[in-house]
Amino acid sequence: MGAFLSLLVRCWTVDHPPEPPKSREAIKIGILGTGWIASRALITPAKSHPDVIIAAVASRDKTRAEAYARKFNVPIAYGSYQHMLDDPAIDAIYNPLPNSEHYEWSLRALKAGKHVLLEKPSVSNTLEAESLFAYHSSLPTPRPVLLEAIHPRFHPAWSEFLSLISSPHVEKVDVKFNAPSGFFAKGDIRWRFDLAGGAMMDIGSYTVSCLRDVFGAEPVRVESAVARAAKWGDVEEGLKAGFRFPNGGVGFIDADINKTSVWGLPGVSIPRVVVQQREMKVEVEGAPEGEIQTRKRTVTIWGFPGAMYHHSIGVVDVNVRKRASDGQVLKRWTEKETKKAYVWNGRGTESGKEGEPYWSTYRYMLEQFINRIKGRDGSGVWVDGEYSIHQMKAIDAAYVKAGVAIRPTSSFKI
Template sequence: MGAFLSLVIRCWRVDHPPERPKSAEAIRIGILGTGWIPVRSLITPAKSHAEVIVAAVASRDKTRAEAYARRFNIPIAYGSYQDMLDDPAIDAIYNPLPNSEHFEWSIRALKAGKHVLLEKPSVSNAIEAEYLFNYHSSLPSPRPVLLEAFHNRFHPAWHTFLSFISPPDVVNVESNFNVPSGFFSEDNCRWKFELSGGSLMDIGSYLVLNLRDVFKAEPVEVVQASARPSGYGDVDAGFKAQFKFPNGGVGSIDADMGKNSLWGVPWVTFPKIVVQQREIEVKSASAEGIHTKKRTIIFWGWPGPMYYHRIQVVDEYILRRGIHGEILRTWTEKKTQKAYVWTGRGEQEGKEGEPYWSTYRHMLEQFVNRVKGRDGSGVWFEGQDSIHQMKAIDAAFKKADMPIRPTSTIKIGANSVNT
């Protein structure tokens, strides 16, 4: 009963965190656009952060911006994105616009000297990624902070999961994430090619990152890839792919933005990652023979571990008489792990957090640490990481005989930014 009550309280506090008084040195962040994502990814997490003020929202429609500002108690509403970038009182911007607009408005924000928290995927393709992140790295120091918002990487559960894995020994990984059909309306930007939509660009981008993190390497080949067309627009509603990695292991992804059951009704499966490692010899006190172990790690609930997750580690042991000899004994050892806070919380610098902190809240903590020049937890997503991420996505589109999302051509001031 106590465990269930703790679960309920934690889940409620994730979306209703305690509000902390704001510091005089708090970072003033402005939101580009009036979508629903910022509520979960910034507005709610910022409530418990003393060094973050959601100070402004901008829309091309001033009336819409004002309505959004009133609803979420945001002090300033702008009738254009550029007006917010031109305001010296805004320190940073959060860019959750449609994917096709990530490149332009992140470039503009950096040129205006603003720190940028950039919703994933960072841009529309690898060409844009190389331009954006190389441009950022070319800025004189101290340059604004630029972070692609892969929030699940910042939660302690993700690093607990990775701690059980030996990347060179991984032979197979399966990662899935889907939402039921009808979850995204027909006019949602995710269904539009010109807005760089599609399942691989959206929830599939998490799955690609999962593989890269598990193998701690970049894929060398897309073995196979296939897309299920959308009934709404000219993009993929579902996408499956297999990537080969340098150690010979293979990772598979299954992303679906319109999941149906066999009977055609909306359906959803619990997201999980399954990692299988090769059989390896292990040290043993026994003198009977050769002692080997084969490990499987399963991470249930990886996208939202703050609500609930479970990490299962299954070790299968074999004792043989010689390398290929008679099997003398087999046995299995299992353990389950959860991590709602960092190990060493309160003792190690940068390992702050509470059980109700969401993945977004942990990410916001590290974003602020970078802006303030603090080391933090050490968890980050570097620009080269973002470039490699888009290269893997582009390669999957090519393998599936699908067009890579369109490249932007923009002009900023007197300078042409033509990728």
């Protein structure tokens, strides 16, 4: 009963966090656009951060911006994106615009000297990624902070999961992340090619990031890719692909933003990553002379995108003790363990390892964004420009293999 009550309290507090007083040096953030994601990804997490103030929202429609500002208690509403960028009181920008506008408005924000928290995927394709991050790198130091918001990577659960894996020994990885049919309405921006929509450009980007993190390397090629055309719109609603990595291992992704089940009902599944490692020799203290021990490990994380609500990390080790001389199996046994990590192991003792059980993946990410702006120690988790460029390369490669057009390149020039 205690564990269940703890679960309920944590889930409630994720969306209703405490609101400490704001510091005098708080970073003032403006939101580009009035999309629903900003409330979950920034407005709610910012409530518990004393160094963050949501200061403004901008829309091309002033009336819409004003309505949004009233709904979320945002002080200033702009009827122009550029007007907000021109405001010297705004320190940073959150860019959750349609993917097709990430490139232009992130460049404009950087040029205006604003820090940028940029929704994933960073841009529409590799060319844009290389251009955006090259421009960022060319700025004089101290340059504005630019971060692609791949939020699950920032939660302690993901770091705990990766700590249980030996990347060189990974043999196979399966990543599944599906959204049930009907979750994204027919008129949603995700169904439009001209806005750089599609399954791979949405939750598919998380699946690609998962593979790259687990292998600790970039894929050398895409071995298979099959896209399923959307029932409406001109993009794919699902894509499955297999990537080969430098160690010979293979990673499979299943990304779907319109998943159905039997009789066409919405398909519901828990996002998961399953990692299978090759058999590897392990050192055992006090092992008998002439014997060796090996281990074949499988590690699974359930619920990684929403780890703050509930997640589970399962470890299954198949152990074998053998005679070294001829490989004769002397003993075989299986060990199982379940882990969770809602806060950092070093919380309270290590700088940069701040956190609370109710902190969402977005709140942990916001912490590191502000740490970087203020030059403070962080948790060690970050998404740099090189990571974001390789992310788009992998997405584009999957599209090419599937015979699907890469999303269009912006004509904007800085």
